[in-house]
Amino acid sequence: MYRSQRLALKYLAAAIGFFGVMTLAGLMSAYYYINPDFLFGILHFNIAKTLHIDTLVIWLLMGFMGAIYWFLPEELGIETVGIRAAEIMFYLFCLVVLAVAAIFVVVQYGGSDNAGMWLVNQGRKYVEAPRWAAACIVLVMLVFSYNLIGTAIRARKITGIMGVLIVDLVPLVVLYLDAFPAFRNMSVDLFWWWWLVHLWVEATWEVLIGCIMALALMSLLGTSRRIVETWLYIEVALVLGTGILGLGHHYFWIGTPQYWLAIGGFFSAFEPLPLLGMVVHAIYDAGTHHMKTSNRPAFYWMLAEAFGNFIGGGVWGFMITLPQVNLYAHGTQWTASHGHFAFWGAYACGVISVAYLVLQRIRGAASVDGTAWRWAFAALNFGLIGMVGTLLVSGFAQAFIERAVGGSTLEAFINAQESAWFVDGMYARFACGLIFAAGYVALVYDLLTIGRRVPARAAQPALP
Numbered sequence: 452m453y454r455s456q457r458l459a460l461k462y463l464a465a466a467i468g469f470f471g472v473m474t475l476a477g478l479m480s481a482y483y484y485i486n487p488d489f490l491f492g493i494l495h496f497n498i499a500k501t502l503h504i505d506t507l508v509i510w511l512l513m514g515f516m517g518a519i520y521w522f523l524p525e526e527l528g529i530e531t532v533g534i535r536a537a538e539i540m541f542y543l544f545c546l547v548v549l550a551v552a553a554i555f556v557v558v559q560y561g562g563s564d565n566a567g568m569w570l571v572n573q574g575r576k577y578v579e580a581p582r583w584a585a586a587c588i589v590l591v592m593l594v595f596s597y598n599l600i601g602t603a604i605r606a607r608k609i610t611g612i613m614g615v616l617i618v619d620l621v622p623l624v625v626l627y628l629d630a631f632p633a634f635r636n637m638s639v640d641l642f643w644w645w646w647l648v649h650l651w652v653e654a655t656w657e658v659l660i661g662c663i664m665a666l667a668l669m670s671l672l673g674t675s676r677r678i679v680e681t682w683l684y685i686e687v688a689l690v691l692g693t694g695i696l697g698l699g700h701h702y703f704w705i706g707t708p709q710y711w712l713a714i715g716g717f718f719s720a721f722e723p724l725p726l727l728g729m730v731v732h733a734i735y736d737a738g739t740h741h742m743k744t745s746n747r748p749a750f751y752w753m754l755a756e757a758f759g760n761f762i763g764g765g766v767w768g769f770m771i772t773l774p775q776v777n778l779y780a781h782g783t784q785w786t787a788s789h790g791h792f793a794f795w796g797a798y799a800c801g802v803i804s805v806a807y808l809v810l811q812r813i814r815g816a817a818s819v820d821g822t823a824w825r826w827a828f829a830a831l832n833f834g835l836i837g838m839v840g841t842l843l844v845s846g847f848a849q850a851f852i853e854r855a856v857g858g859s860t861l862e863a864f865i866n867a868q869e870s871a872w873f874v875d876g877m878y879a880r881f882a883c884g885l886i887f888a889a890g891y892v893a894l895v896y897d898l899l900t901i902g903r904r905v906p907a908r909a910a911q912p913a914l915p
């Protein structure tokens with residue numbers, strides 16, 4: 452095994468660990484909605500929610516990096532260049548995340564002056580980390596880029612997938628730098644912040660997960676490189692073609708010029724197309740290979756990724772993307788319903804798939820099949836889809852009662868928050884969150900014991 456692959460294992464383990472922190476913080480955030488006195492004066496809702504969504508971004512990023520450190524030496528046939536630096540960066544990354552989480556909990560409010568921005572919190576949703584931490588993360592990403600490009604140069608070889616991956620590194624890092632400046636004008640600030648959030652999840656990350664799933668398909672099903680790379684090029688062209696100007700669907704109500712209504716509505720309406728392409732691709736490959744694989748969990752999670760990406764991102768996103776609908780849906784639990792479904796489908800399922808793929812190879816288990824992964828798969832997906840459904844009910848209540856009927860007054864806002872539809876949706880979401888959390892426990896149990904259970908049975912003394 453390459454050193455790069457041992458590092459991959461560390462990254463994947465850290466990813467699954469932070470996935471647990473994210474789940475706990477999510478459950479807490481959901482509980483405030485049904486009991487607003489929860490941890491009153493000790494931990495504010497906004498801090499729990501920040502922990503929830505920041506660890507979400509971090510664990511997915513760590514999962515992607517783990518996947519790439521795993522596939523890179525196999526793809527290019529040599530050890531990753533600069534692996535020592537990469538190993539140091541892993542520990543730096545973990546330390547920074549833990550330190551930032553501790554700072555958030557210790558300093559829960561304060562001014563938005565320069566010192567606060569550098570040391571405590573930058574206040575931008577999803578990327579709240581203070582500037583010193585953001586600088587460390589940039590360093591981690593730069594070393595990661597050096598690993599990829601350096602390895603390609605030393606191997607004197609570049610495959611189609613690697614080419615796409617390397618080009619994708621540029622926007623990946625450059626867009627993150629967006630988390631630094633501080634504009635005094637709220638509209639300008641939001642304008643650039645969306646470049647990071649939208650162009651990461653609906654462009655750069657889609658390309659990244661497209662590359663990772665392409666590598667996983669070849670590894671899982673033995674799909675030919677020619678087929679996988681052809682699809683990848685088509686998907687990337689479509690993602691960039693629809694996603695870049697699709698950015699406009701966040702510019703409807705933040706003070707940008709009116710033409711964004713047309714641009715955002717038009718281009719983002721086509722955004723489901725590349726995601727549909729990814730589903731067709733996965734089914735096509737699975738069909739060609741008669742769904743035959745020795746790694747069922749990885750395969751099922753990969754199919755969940757393809758469908759989840761299309762339905763959660765494409766269909767749920769499409770629902771709220773036309774300005775005529777977004778006027779009512781904007782910033783409600785309807786948005787949260789889409790956010791959960793899309794992040795889960797597009798990215799979380801992909802990382803879990805790679806974790807199974809890697810574990811099968813490391814533990815040398817002939818088969819990773821069993822019952823535990825089925826329980827985990829069922830509870831996580833059932834819990835998540837349950838949350839998506841219940842959030843939709845609460846979101847509809849807000850769009851209808853607060854916006855359409857009430858005309859967005861303060862009184863209408865309160866009416867919506869107190870309506871039975873909204874409140875019941877919040878209770879049911881918490882219940883589904885508990886099922887999801889149980890699924891997480893089953894997942895961790897399965898990942899820890901896979902391949903270790905089988906040899907135990909084989910070790911039983913044979914009857915004479």
Ligand code: HEM
Pocket residue numbers: 473474475477478479480481482500503504507786787790791794795799880881883884885887888
């Ligand atoms: C136990 C499971 C989970 C629970 C109980 C939960 C709960 C919550 C809550 C209460 C919020 C705050 C919403 C608000 O401000 O009103 C939130 C936000 C969010 N969560 Fe979760 N969550 C869970 C799992 C997940 C998972 C698995 C993902 C993605 C893979 C995720 C992604 C997000 C995102 C993207 C947001 C921000 C959405 C927005 O503000 O529109 N969550 N979650």
Ligand code: HEM
Pocket residue numbers: 576652653700701719720722723760763764765767768769770771772773777780781782783786789790791793794797
């Ligand atoms: C699969 C990738 C995607 C992910 C991970 C994702 C995630 C998210 C998240 C987390 C938000 C909430 C942002 C916030 O306010 O904090 C959001 C908002 C939004 N998404 Fe997506 N999304 C994806 C794809 C799409 C697609 C393909 C469309 C359109 C077809 C779309 C349309 C929208 C719209 C219109 C909003 C704004 C909702 C509002 O005004 O409150 N998304 N998305």
Ligand SMILES: [Fe+2]
Pocket residue numbers: 649653697698700701
């Ligand atoms: Fe977007």
